Amino acid sequence: MSQAIAKKRLDYQAPNYLINEVDLVIELDPTDTIITSTLKCETSPHAISSNAGVASEQDLILDGEDLKLISVFLNGSAFTNYRIEEGKLVIPQAELAQLTDFTLQIKNSVDPINNGSLEGLYLSNEAYCTQCEAEGFRKITYFLDRPDVLSVYTVTIIAEKAAFPHVLSNGNLVEERDLADGKKLVKWHDPFKKPCYLFALVAGNFDKLSDSFTTMSGRQIQLELFVDKGKASQGHHALASLKKAMKWDEDVFGLEYDLDIYMVVAVDFFNMGAMENKGLNVFNSKFVLADSNTATDDDFFNIESIIGHEYFHNWTGNRVTCRDWFQLSLKEGLTVFRDQQFSADMFSYLATRISQVKVMREHQFAEDAGPMSHPIRPDEVIEMNNFYTVTVYDKGAEVIRMLHTLLTADGFRRGMDLYFERHDGQAVTCDDFVNAMQDANEVNLDHFKLWYSQSGTPRVKVESGLESGSKELNFTQRTNPTADQADKRALYLPIKVECLERSGRKIDLNLNNDTFVLDKANASVTVPSEDFVPVLLSDFSAPVILDYPYSLEDYLLIMTFSSSDYSKWDASQALYSSLISELYHNESVELSTSVWGKLEAALRQACNNYELLNEMLTIPSVESLTQGFEFSEPLKLSAARSAFLVQMQENLQDFLLEIMANTAQKSYEYTKVQVNERRVLSAVLQLLSYSKTPEMAAQLEKRFNSADNMTDKLTMLKASQICSVELFEKLMLSFESEYLENAVVMDKWFALHATTKSNDILSKLTLLASHRQFNLRNPNKVRSLVGSFAFYNTDGFHAIDGSGYQFLTDYLLELDPINPQIAARLVTPLIQYKKFAKSHQEMMVMQLKRLLNRANLSKDLYEKVSKSLT
Numbered sequence: 001m002s003q004a005i006a007k008k009r010l011d012y013q014a015p016n017y018l019i020n021e022v023d024l025v026i027e028l029d030p031t032d033t034i035i036t037s038t039l040k041c042e043t044s045p046h047a048i049s050s051n052a053g054v055a056s057e058q059d060l061i062l063d064g065e066d067l068k069l070i071s072v073f074l075n076g077s078a079f080t081n082y083r084i085e086e087g088k089l090v091i092p093q094a095e096l097a098q099l100t101d102f103t104l105q106i107k108n109s110v111d112p113i114n115n116g117s118l119e120g121l122y123l124s125n126e127a128y129c130t131q132c133e134a135e136g137f138r139k140i141t142y143f144l145d146r147p148d149v150l151s152v153y154t155v156t157i158i159a160e161k162a163a164f165p166h167v168l169s170n171g172n173l174v175e176e177r178d179l180a181d182g183k184k185l186v187k188w189h190d191p192f193k194k195p196c197y198l199f200a201l202v203a204g205n206f207d208k209l210s211d212s213f214t215t216m217s218g219r220q221i222q223l224e225l226f227v228d229k230g231k232a233s234q235g236h237h238a239l240a241s242l243k244k245a246m247k248w249d250e251d252v253f254g255l256e257y258d259l260d261i262y263m264v265v266a267v268d269f270f271n272m273g274a275m276e277n278k279g280l281n282v283f284n285s286k287f288v289l290a291d292s293n294t295a296t297d298d299d300f301f302n303i304e305s306i307i308g309h310e311y312f313h314n315w316t317g318n319r320v321t322c323r324d325w326f327q328l329s330l331k332e333g334l335t336v337f338r339d340q341q342f343s344a345d346m347f348s349y350l351a352t353r354i355s356q357v358k359v360m361r362e363h364q365f366a367e368d369a370g371p372m373s374h375p376i377r378p379d380e381v382i383e384m385n386n387f388y389t390v391t392v393y394d395k396g397a398e399v400i401r402m403l404h405t406l407l408t409a410d411g412f413r414r415g416m417d418l419y420f421e422r423h424d425g426q427a428v429t430c431d432d433f434v435n436a437m438q439d440a441n442e443v444n445l446d447h448f449k450l451w452y453s454q455s456g457t458p459r460v461k462v463e464s465g466l467e468s469g470s471k472e473l474n475f476t477q478r479t480n481p482t483a484d485q486a487d488k489r490a491l492y493l494p495i496k497v498e499c500l501e502r503s504g505r506k507i508d509l510n511l512n513n514d515t516f517v518l519d520k521a522n523a524s525v526t527v528p529s530e531d532f533v534p535v536l537l538s539d540f541s542a543p544v545i546l547d548y549p550y551s552l553e554d555y556l557l558i559m560t561f562s563s564s565d566y567s568k569w570d571a572s573q574a575l576y577s578s579l580i581s582e583l584y585h586n587e588s589v590e591l592s593t594s595v596w597g598k599l600e601a602a603l604r605q606a607c608n609n610y611e612l613l614n615e616m617l618t619i620p621s622v623e624s625l626t627q628g629f630e631f632s633e634p635l636k637l638s639a640a641r642s643a644f645l646v647q648m649q650e651n652l653q654d655f656l657l658e659i660m661a662n663t664a665q666k667s668y669e670y671t672k673v674q675v676n677e678r679r680v681l682s683a684v685l686q687l688l689s690y691s692k693t694p695e696m697a698a699q700l701e702k703r704f705n706s707a708d709n710m711t712d713k714l715t716m717l718k719a720s721q722i723c724s725v726e727l728f729e730k731l732m733l734s735f736e737s738e739y740l741e742n743a744v745v746m747d748k749w750f751a752l753h754a755t756t757k758s759n760d761i762l763s764k765l766t767l768l769a770s771h772r773q774f775n776l777r778n779p780n781k782v783r784s785l786v787g788s789f790a791f792y793n794t795d796g797f798h799a800i801d802g803s804g805y806q807f808l809t810d811y812l813l814e815l816d817p818i819n820p821q822i823a824a825r826l827v828t829p830l831i832q833y834k835k836f837a838k839s840h841q842e843m844m845v846m847q848l849k850r851l852l853n854r855a856n857l858s859k860d861l862y863e864k865v866s867k868s869l870t
């Protein structure tokens with residue numbers, strides 16, 4: 001792997017040259033698109049040595065990848081003294097020595113139709129589109145492809161007039177005219193300086209939805225949403241969400257949109273969720289298209305959240321951007337936190353917070369315990385695309401949330417205001433952000449900053465001890481060594497605490513905001529009571545693992561009496577986990593009936609709050625249970641979880657049937673009340689399906705056939721997957737014939753098949769991969785089929801003979817040369833082998849070695865696989 005060289009955060013150097021203006025002329029063609037790039041360059045002040053006036057002592061090295069160079073002009077004259085080194089275009093320093101300003105014109109071509117990486121310029125169905133973050137601009141033209149080089153862009157696009165009614169780029173449209181040969185020219189200008197990763201171009205034939213938004217200062221912004229022909233009616237929710245996001249950012253942060261137009265385009269071929277290109281967001285179509293027939297409640301929720309996320313980037317990411325890619329969490333952690341607050345305000349705090357905590361516990365904790373562990377601000381990177389992680393995004397957001405908790409909403413706002421006052425128009429670091437928070441609030445955040453540089457999940461052990469007559473809660477924190485860092489220090493941890501007497505009465509602890517700050521290895525809190533149950537880490541006030549010797553009675557007490565719904569849910573999950581763990585260690589155990597009676601009583605208390613009831617009726621996933629074991633036997637764990645569900649169903653049947661009877665089908669609306677009702681019903685039907693009775697199957701079939709919306713249909717499919725194989729197959733066939741033409745809906749169908757428990761799952765998967773809606777080059781399809789299998793089909797993926805591991809590996813070998821970014825995402829369940837029992841580890845390692853031995857393995861896979869094997 002000659003190119004697999006790690007870059008280090010501490011090696012950062014400011015650029016030697018600046019590019020102030022970029023003028024691009026792009027003549028679109030499927031195999032031979034010609035790009036003429038005119039760059040107004042300047043020797044950077046950083047590069048001027050003490051020997052005043054002497055220009056950069058270094059060559060100008062322009063990044064490039066998979067480009068064909070046609071010509072170079074320097075200040076208007078043909079220039080040939082360049083070199084091409086490892087794809088990069090090098091202009092020797094000697095040629096630039098006398099110049100402080102110069103114009104470089106570069107002409108090159110690219111091949112969009114054969115670009116399967118979906119980075120740079122590529123074709124999605126018939127439309128051209130671009131993806132430049134993180135380092136994709138270098139696949140379009142030679143450039144200083146780094147986020148601290150900021151330029152004003154003018155972009156001229158030449159395309160066939162008939163085939164491409166919509167030709168878009170960033171900023172404002174300044175010219176559109178016909179050319180000879182059925183072509184047209186379209187010109188865009190973006191007045192805001194931006195890094196090249198925010199450049200975008202789209203050309204296609206779309207349906208367009210238009211709307212407008214009046215900002216707080218009274219400016220009218222034109223909003224345009226572009227979707228595939230015939231899908232306009234599925235774009236209204238996204239557009240409405242955009243207007244809500246624009247209003248919310250004004251109300252909460254005083255942030256107003258800056259350009260006169262905001263465009264969003266939905267494409268079917270996209271590596272991620274969406275991209276915040278200035279004034280021209282490109283979205284994965286699954287996060288735009290929605291109506292009640294094709295999208296679930298969760299889809300509606302996710303669309304609003306991702307539309308918000310990309311919109312919020314306009315300030316946190318675009319107006320103030322990252323100095324270098326190690327600072328990615330500067331924009332992502334902060335923007336995820338902002339979208340989380342937005343979702344909580346638009347929908348509801350509890351369900352939103354719980355889903356975030358599940359992501360942390362199921363995925364981020366696993367990442368931190370595995371070979372790819374890194375701080376939210378990484379120190380070393382081989383392939384940047386590998387660092388768009390749950391750590392940088394979600395743990396990054398948790399760190400911002402702790403700041404918000406510590407400084408309060410007002411203090412946080414003061415910090416944000418100062419951040420923009422200081423850094424608007426700049427490319428900055430995570431330290432700059434924390435310094436703004438610190439200075440605006442006159443606090444010292446030096447210790448807090450450790451969250452940016454230390455990886456790993458802190459474990460907080462809490463014990464209650466009797467100390468000279470009064471009771472104490474003793475806290476100890478410890479972070480185990482991670483793959484990337486051996487030594488750990490004590491972090492600054494805000495821990496929400498509540499103490500309950502056995503009667504359920506709350507004990508006053510005299511803590512500010514109910515929060516105890518643990519800022520050293522050990523500390524304690526005095527509790528004025530002899531016998532109490534502590535409720536710890538409410539709202540997941542810090543991203544840590546909490547360890548307290550709770551009894552089942554304690555959990556039930558918290559589920560009944562905590563003042564926090566979040567903690568009631570958390571206790572329910574811990575209770576289920578401990579019962580499942582009992583079954584894991586002793587398969588034939590029949591859980592004591594007294595537990596069920598008490599559980600039912602606790603659940604009944606939540607019957608007036610369906611949002612909470614649904615969460616408490618949801619049993620932890622195998623993935624989250626896995627985190628609780630040292631070397632888990634995945635098959636045994638999955639069996640224990642199923643056994644638990646069977647017993648729960650048997651013991652709570654009357655209660656569950658009662659809820660089922662109390663929820664009537666209504667005609668679909670996406671409202672909070674209806675969503676919570678549908679969720680409770682879904683949880684109840686899935687639980688009842690463990691009875692596997694013909695009556696239950698008949699019930700599901702009836703409900704499937706009368707469902708007027710995608711949410712309920714999917715609920716019935718999931719329940720029938722549990723209840724009866726025959727019914728499941730039957731309903732899946734009917735679903736397929738109804739939605740065969742809808743790519744976004746068919747992803748759900750592929751995912752359901754891929755998570756089925758079945759002895760011949762691999763031949764099923766192979767058959768599905770030849771389905772006419774399947775396409776190896778489309779990341780959504782690959783994620784639905786192969787991703788769902790590897791991440792969520794425990795019994796299939798971890799099959800005792802290793803065939804699941806082999807299947808995934810075969811697939812990755814095929815995918816890697818086409819789309820390494822997606823291949824590297826899918827390898828995650830394999831590289832986290834150390835949390836499984838030895839026999840599984842050996843088979844997983846064998847497959848990882850197969851990958852590592854492949855000649856020409858991508859940097860993406862190489863980085864992850866090689867780290868996992870050391």
Ligand code: PHE
Pocket residue numbers: 131133134271272273274275276309310332388
């Ligand atoms: N910056 C995008 C977001 O978080 C994610 C993304 C990264 C998209 C890389 C494409 C490529 O909003």
Ligand code: ZN
Pocket residue numbers: 309313331332335
């Ligand atoms: Zn983002």
